[in-house]
Amino acid sequence: MHPLISTEALASALNGAEPPVVLDVRWRLGGPPGRQDYEVGHVPGAVYVDLDTELSSAPGAGGRHPLPEPAALQAVLRAAGVREGHPVVAYDGGDGSVAARAWWLLRWSGHSEVSVLDGGFAAWTAEGRPVNAETPTPIPGDIVVRPGAMPVLDADEAAAFAREGTLLDARAPERYRGETEPIDPRAGHIPGALNAPTSGHTSDGRWLPATALAERFQSIGVSPERPVAAYCGSGVTASSVVLALEVAGITTPDAPAPLYAGSWSQWSSDPTRPADCV
Known part of the structure; x- marks a missing residue:
């Protein structure tokens, strides 16, 4: 799908x-x-x-x-x-x-x-499509959650990706650069990470075509020769980077980009971990 x-x-x-x-x-x-x-x-x-x-x-x-x-x-x-x-x-x-x-x-x-x-x-x-305020009562589902089908990184693995692969930071540029930090303990970004703000995935709220997404990631520094992973403030919006990489054809459903789930909120709370500001 x-x-x-x-x-x-x-x-x-x-x-x-x-x-x-x-x-x-x-x-x-x-x-x-x-x-x-x-x-x-x-x-x-x-x-x-x-x-x-x-x-x-x-x-x-x-x-x-x-x-x-x-x-x-x-x-x-x-x-x-x-x-x-x-x-x-x-x-x-x-x-x-x-x-x-x-x-x-x-x-x-x-x-x-x-x-x-x-x-x-x-x-x-x-587009004027139908909307209502009724709260449905679904028939209960039968999904069985089997975690692990998408790769997850811890802090050490994220640091390794920044050194040996490509680690993308999905936050706004001013947060990536360390100019402001409205919610997490420290400003800055994981050393070696590249900025790929989620705002760049869309135009007027719609997702860019696959070719445009691929060109954007290439301009940021994503290369097919290096594995790519993503993080953000708390592991939420970085999920859209994982999605965008798949739409762009840089990754595949069978080999998706890993997500650093703890992201900057976890990294910045550990004073022993370095932070870059540019």
Whole structure:
């Protein structure tokens, strides 16, 4: 299943005999909670899943958004109606950088039938597609979470990638350069990492074509001769870098880019780990 789905394709699928499970993953750093937006209106049949409490474990040594425990994630996905072998579509407010977390977690769980809605809820509503405020009660799913289908790095492995491969930092350029740090303990970036802000994956909220994404990554310094991995502030938006690398054809579903799940929130909380500012 392609990692992106168009609004037209989703609308058609929702009218089909076996519509996909749709997950609403709207979220903003610093709030307000995405559920408020969901309750005002959402794609018909969509189930809200909370990034902070359902797609992450509690903040701690693993960073601000550690990966959820498999059993807890399985319970959340089953409650949303996710079934083995059945397609899932995730969307957020617009550019897919948050919905990509749900995409990545499902892939990590061994569920390959998942896509992110290109343009998200903003594109859906801009096209005048149907929206309602009804909260569905899905038939419970039967997905079995089998973690490990997507590679994960720890801090030492991320440092090695920055030295021996290509480690991409998905945060905004000013955070990468260390000019500002609004939430994590220290400013800067992992030494040797290259900046690949998620804002560059899209134009007007829509994902760039595969060729344009490939050219962008090449201009940043990604080379087919060197393995590539990604991190961000807390392991959320870096999921969209993993997705973009696959869309660009730089990686494949069978050999995806690893994700440093703890990301800068974990790295910067350890005073023994260096930080570069440029």
